Every structure is written in C-alpha cells, then in structure tokens.
Amino acid sequence: MSTPATVFWQKNPALAWREIDGETVIISPNDSVMHELNDTGSFLWKNIDGKKSAVELAELLLENYEVTPDIALSDTQALLEEMSSRKLLVTVPAIGGVSP
Amino acid sequence: MTATLSAGATPAMDRLISRTVEKHRPLSVHFDLTYRCNERCVHCYLDHDDHGELTTAECLKVLDDLARSGTLFLTFSGGEIFLRPDLYEILAAARRLHFDVSLKTNALLVTPERAARLCEFGVRRVQISVYSDVPAVHDAITKVPGSLERTLAAIPILLEYGLQVKLACPLMQENLMAYRGVMALAEKLGIPYILDLTITPMMDGTSGPLAHRASVPSLLPVLRDAALHACKPQPSAQASAAVNALPPTLGSAASSGMESPAYEDLPCSAGHNSCYISPYGDVFPCVQLPQAAGNLRREKFDDIWYHAPQLERLRAIRESQLPICSRCEIRSYCERCPGLALMEGGDLLGAYERACALAEEKARLAGVAVPVSALHGGRDTASIQTTPEAEFAFLAADSSSD
Numbered sequence: 001m002s003t004p005a006t007v008f009w010q011k012n013p014a015l016a017w018r019e020i021d022g023e024t025v026i027i028s029p030n031d032s033v034m035h036e037l038n039d040t041g042s043f044l045w046k047n048i049d050g051k052k053s054a055v056e057l058a059e060l061l062l063e064n065y066e067v068t069p070d071i072a073l074s075d076t077q078a079l080l081e082e083m084s085s086r087k088l089l090v091t092v093p094a095i096g097g098v099s100p
Numbered sequence: 101m102t103a104t105l106s107a108g109a110t111p112a113m114d115r116l117i118s119r120t121v122e123k124h125r126p127l128s129v130h131f132d133l134t135y136r137c138n139e140r141c142v143h144c145y146l147d148h149d150d151h152g153e154l155t156t157a158e159c160l161k162v163l164d165d166l167a168r169s170g171t172l173f174l175t176f177s178g179g180e181i182f183l184r185p186d187l188y189e190i191l192a193a194a195r196r197l198h199f200d201v202s203l204k205t206n207a208l209l210v211t212p213e214r215a216a217r218l219c220e221f222g223v224r225r226v227q228i229s230v231y232s233d234v235p236a237v238h239d240a241i242t243k244v245p246g247s248l249e250r251t252l253a254a255i256p257i258l259l260e261y262g263l264q265v266k267l268a269c270p271l272m273q274e275n276l277m278a279y280r281g282v283m284a285l286a287e288k289l290g291i292p293y294i295l296d297l298t299i300t301p302m303m304d305g306t307s308g309p310l311a312h313r314a315s316v317p318s319l320l321p322v323l324r325d326a327a328l329h330a331c332k333p334q335p336s337a338q339a340s341a342a343v344n345a346l347p348p349t350l351g352s353a354a355s356s357g358m359e360s361p362a363y364e365d366l367p368c369s370a371g372h373n374s375c376y377i378s379p380y381g382d383v384f385p386c387v388q389l390p391q392a393a394g395n396l397r398r399e400k401f402d403d404i405w406y407h408a409p410q411l412e413r414l415r416a417i418r419e420s421q422l423p424i425c426s427r428c429e430i431r432s433y434c435e436r437c438p439g440l441a442l443m444e445g446g447d448l449l450g451a452y453e454r455a456c457a458l459a460e461e462k463a464r465l466a467g468v469a470v471p472v473s474a475l476h477g478g479r480d481t482a483s484i485q486t487t488p489e490a491e492f493a494f495l496a497a498d499s500s501s502d
Contacts, residue, residue, distance in 0.1 A: 016172065016198050016222070016224070018172040020116075020120065020170045020172070025116055025172060027200045029222060029224045030262070032224070034112045034113060036112055036115070
C-alpha cells in the first residue's frame with residue numbers, strides 16, 4: 001500500500017450517500033456515478049471519520065467480523081485505495097490539513 | 101469476508117430500486133418548499149397563496165427524518181424555491197445529511213451569488229422550466245414579460261458553477277409545436293431536456309389547467325416526430341445511474357422513470373420507494389396523487405410512511421389486477437398514471453380517457469392495425485382506418501376528455 005500508515009482517512013465531503021438496509025450507496029456529484037458498498041464495506045465507511053488510519057480501521061473490522069488480522073488489514077487497505085482512486089476518500093495528515 | 105466497492109450504471113440503479121421497492125424504503129422524495137411563485141403559468145396546478153408553510157425548523161426536522169428513513173434522492177421544488185428566505189439554511193442541512201439534491205426552479209432569481217451558494221451546498225442538478233425558445237410564447241404561459249430572457253440568462257451562470265442543468269418543457273396548447281425550438285436550445289447549450297405531455301388538474305381536483313391541455317389529435321405531429329424517436333433516452337455511460345432513475349441523456353425526449361424491471365407489475369414508484377411532501381407537511385404518494393397519507397406536523401415520517409392506510413392500499417395494487425387495464429391489448433403503449441386515473445376517472449384502479457386515447461395513437465404509430473384500448477373495447481371500431489388522415493378524423497370525431 002502506497003499511503004503512509006500515519007494518514008487518516010476521511011470521506012470526500014462533496015459526496016451524497018446513504019446506508020440503506022446495511023448497504024451503502026454513494027453518489028459522486030461531478031460525474032453522477034453511483035457506487036455501492038457491501039456490508040463490510042459499509043461498516044468501514046461508517047467508521048471513516050478523518051480520525052482513523054487504515055490500521056485502526058482494520059482493527060475495528062477484526063473486532064466485528066470473523067476474519068484473520070492479515071485479511072482484515074489487506075481488505076481494508078484495498079478498499080481504501082480503491083475508494084481513494086475514485087475520489088470518494090481523501091487522506092488527512094495526522095498533524096492536520098487535507099491532502100489531495 | 102471481502103469489503104467490496106462496485107460502481108455502475110443501470111444495473112446498480114436497478115439493484116437499488118429493487119431493494120427499496122421490496123422493502124418500501126423512501127429512496128426518492130419530492131419536497132415542495134413553497135407554493136408561492138413569481139410566475140403565474142397558465143397550466144399550473146398549485147394554489148400560490150401561503151396557507152401556512154412549514155417553518156425552517158420544521159423543514160429541518162423533516163430532513164432529519166428522511167435521512168434516517170433512507171432517502172437519498174431529494175428534489176426541492178415549488179412554487180419558486182428561491183422565494184423561501186431560508187432556502188440556503190435548508191440546503192445546508194441537506195448537505196450535512198448527505199442527500200443527493202436536485203432543484204426545480206424557473207431560474208428568474210438566479211444570480212452568480214446564488215449559483216455559488218447552490219454549488220457550495222452540493223446541489224447536483226437544477227431543472228428549469230422552459231416553454232419555448234420564443235419569448236412571446238414562453239412569456240404568455242408564465243404571464244411574466246421578459247421571463248424567458250431572464251430564465252435563459254441563468255443557465256450559463258449555473259453551468260459556470262458546475263451545476264448540471266436540465267430543461268423541462270411541459271407541452272400544452274399554447275406551446276405545442278415549440279418543442280423543436282426547446283430541443284435545439286438544449287442541444288446548443290449542451291444540456292439535457294425533457295418534454296412532458298402531462299397537464300394535470302389542480303391539486304384540489306378542479307379542472308382549470310386541463311383547458312390548456314393539448315388534445316390527442318393535436319399531439320399526433322409530436323408523437324410522429326422522428327426526431328423524438330431518434331433520441332429516446334439511452335442507457336448511457338455511468339451517469340445514468342444516479343439521477344432518480346431518469347437518465348440525464350442529452351436529447352432525451354421523455355422518460356417515465358419506470359424503466360427499471362423492479363417496477364414490473366406496479367403502477368409506478370409512488371408509495372413504494374418515493375413520495376411527495378407539500379409545503380404544509382402533507383405526505384402524498386406523489387404530487388400527482390393528492391391523497392394525503394398524513395401530516396408531518398402531527399406525525400413522524402416513518403409512522404406515516406409505514407402505517408398510513410392510504411399507502412398500504414396503494415402498495416397492494418398490481419397492474420395485472422386492474423379491472424379494466426389488465427385486459428387491455430395495447431397496455432404496453434400506455435403511460436397510465438394512478439393519480440390521473442383518480443383525478444380524471446374517479447378511480448385509482450380505473451382506466452381514463454386521456455391515457456387510453458394516447459395509448460391507441462402510440463400503438464397505431466407503432467403499426468398496430470386496429471388499436472383499441474380495453475376502455476373503448478365495447479365501441480364500434482369498424483370505421484377506423486389506418487391512414488393518417490383517417491386517424492385524425494376519427495380522433496377528432498371521438499374526442500377524449502380534452
């Protein structure tokens with residue numbers, strides 16, 4: 001994973017989104033694309049608050065789902081990277097400020 | 101366990117619609133913030149006097165309730181929404197609650213400053229009513245001299261601030277043949293448009309606006325227009341997924357919004373995964389189905405949405421069980437609206453003249469030799485011919501409710 005472990009993850013504030021029956025739907029406004037998250041993706045999405053790193057999010061996943069630590073971390077990192085590539089997330093340096 | 105993220109167009113929207121229809125989640129809500137307006141459109145179905153609009157606090161409470169209930173697509177309309185002095189406060193709350201927000205406006209009051217505020221609050225799309233590209237035609241409908249010029253001046257401003265703009269053109273007697281000009285205007289601006297043949301009675305059921313409705317015979321040139329058939333909405337690209345099930349296709353002629361297979365055997369989305377809220381807090385299945393299910397000043401949204409008998413009855417209706425329409429041989433050409441069936445035919449489950457006459461014409465244009473709706477099935481059809489001249493004469497003689 002290319003993103004340093006010290007960054008926190010934050011939802012792109014421009015997005016529209018809603019969790020409906022455990023699954024999250026996200027609309028990116030500029031291109032009107034709809035994105036869907038499954039149950040575990042929605043769990044991570046709910047916990048992405050600009051104050052947690054990938055490792056911390058993976059730990060939450062580990063506490064709430066039957067999964068090994070390695071898979072929790074790799075799944076979390078993969079999802080964060082994918083969402084970041086789609087501009088659904090931004091990273092926040094631990095000392096403040098939002099990176100592009 | 102794998103956390104997944106997927107994106108797509110129609111299949112993603114279809115899944116969302118299926119889920120919300122199945123579980124009756126209010127995915128899409130049309131919320132009129134005011135009925136007051138700075139235009140006086142001849143076909144308008146609203147009483148423009150203020151009979152006690154929801155306060156700012158009440159509007160914000162409604163938004164909280166909707167967000168909790170699962171509403172994602174939220175359309176603010178009116179009346180003219182810019183006449184609400186608290187519009188930005190309401191939009192700011194909608195942004196905080198992560199709604200996907202669209203607005204409907206006549207755009208007369210749009211300025212660069214106001215467009216910037218819309219952008220700031222994450223409004224994604226603005227739909228603007230344009231009745232013609234000819235000022236005299238448009239202004240005669242709105243009854244506001246200079247209104248077309250002001251409305252059109254707003255469009256580049258909104259586009260400059262990154263807002264998606266769509267033109268909506270209701271067609272009536274006064275502007276029936278103006279659609280070509282509106283199409284050209286939209287194409288010149290590079291924005292989508294929608295033509296709408298629906299003119300409804302007033303919300304109190306009185307028929308005043310229907311005097312402006314174009315008769316079915318007069319619609320024949322529109323229905324026959326190859327340009328409209330050539331640019332029907334296409335399931336294009338990713339963008340089509342997110343727009344209240346209405347693809348924002350450039351050149352779209354019309355869309356019922358009911359393309360999703362999730363609506364199969366349902367009359368429409370009203371009460372299943374969409375509803376309408378009036379400026380006074382009344383909750384209706386749809387703006388065209390004015391049977392209030394409850395009022396948000398007295399009841400919580402969820403209590404109305406999940407328990408109102410009016411909505412439960414509506415949800416039980418299946419197209420295949422409609423007493424007349426289920427046996428109609430040209431049903432696939434029909435755009436029957438339950439609300440108009442109630443308002444014009446007096447029966448939510450019934451057939452009504454306008455829909456049947458239009459379906460017959462569409463079927464005829466599609467090549468059905470003797471298209472007769474179930475409503476008209478008992479009539480003598482021996483004299484019906486299929487040449488255009490004869491069609492016109494037949495329809496003129498057998499005039500519908502127009």
